[in-house]
Amino acid sequence: MFLINKYTKHLIFHIDVNSAYLSWEAASRLQQGDSLDLRTIPSAVGGDPETRHGIILAKSIPAKKFKIQTGETLFSARTKCPDLVIVSPNYPLYRQCSTALKELVQNYSPLIQQYSVDEFFLDFTGMNNLFGNPVDTALKIKEHVKNELGFTVNIGISTNKLLAKMGSELQKPDRVHTLFPEEISKKMWPLPIDELFGVGRATSQKLRDRGIKTIGDLAAQTPAYLERFLKSYGTLIWNYANGRDISPVRNNKTIPVKGMGNSTTLSFDVTNQETAYLILLSLTETVTTRLRDAGFCAGLISVSLKTNGFVFCSHQKKLYSPTDCTSAIHEIACTLFDQLWQGEPLRHLGIRLSELCLNNFYQPSLFEEKLEKQRLLDKTIDTIRSKYGSKAVFRSSFLHSGLSPIMGGVIESEEYPMMSSLL
């Protein structure tokens, strides 16, 4: 089918689970003896409207025919399709499926990268000597996943990660696509501009305003022109549109963390400062535990909020000396919150720590409180929590408050692979 010399360069596979959350839920239900396959009817995985996590997270292919979109509210989805079956998300199940897929994929190459909970890059360079034709191997992987794990995947094959990812998006479900550089003009350039990796709502609007409607249009521009309104990002997506990308398939452990954050959508509107402080504290608890776990101190703290009118804003502060202390970070977060909050009812609060540096050397400041004791206390609390569970010790201020002392994260206090905009 293809000439072998095509494969002398890098060969990258991108493996993407079709409607991941929904497929996994469907496969699991079938295994538990359910006679109905969710994938064959209009169905969706959505949050719980009671706690106001009421958006569509994934949908079945029959649901797509009703123009139901990921991210829209359950209410608007039900208006489009009254018979829509909505199931609640089950994150431990998703992680279990993701781990099983990772173990299976590892049989085909020593170098794989988990890109998100349902996406993997696999470096197949040189592996064709062992497995033979890459397209046949991809088909074999696809069937292997379907038979053993009970869900379908799309696999894109190309010479770099970007093209492999674009390839796996071409036609779904249960397909293998190639998107080699010589196929770009035929397979990728006719696609609308928003299909390109890295072009989201904001960028696609800017490009459309200037008459750039397809990926081919973008590829035909000069980088100098794009840089006039997109800065250096213009050159990046221009390279992407031409299928150029040199990012290696990374072993996941080497990805540098740039920041850590936790946020939560609340089940009620927060109207007083005291409750907001408590919520910030419980978010801080989660995020600082992660920070200390990874061995970092943070030099920048940022607080974000969303009002009941869906107005989003954030505020940040740079620290003179980086810290990893829960109380110190919470105190600054509260100050930031006070400067930001105008008294509107709040539905969403978040905290983010960045400008990370290693915590093996700590420089205390002459003009700040001594935090040595606090740091020791934090360390002890972390140890107790990791041994006896995250709720083994918590602050008494949470007693009778009705709030969870530890908030944020899909599976609280456990790592869960997230999406990234970096290839």
Place this chain on the structure above:
Amino acid sequence: MKIYMKPIELIAWFTKEGIPHPIKYKIQTEDNSQKVVKILRLLARTEEKIAGNRMYIFKCEGNINGILKIFELKYELNTCKWYLYKI
């Protein structure tokens, strides 16, 4: 055979390698009485990993109401639960 998938109480013996061999099971029938079925013959054992959840499937033969019948049992490794899968 039809999919039944109901939890059951079961007695089994395990090999040194950790493979269970079902001996007999107890199930609650529709008229709320308990019924014990002895496994007379183990025909096959397969493993599945659907959605990453490991389960052993046993194809067995037993005497149900005086008739020799073939049925399938499932053992969920994660939870150590037994199910009457198909009958």
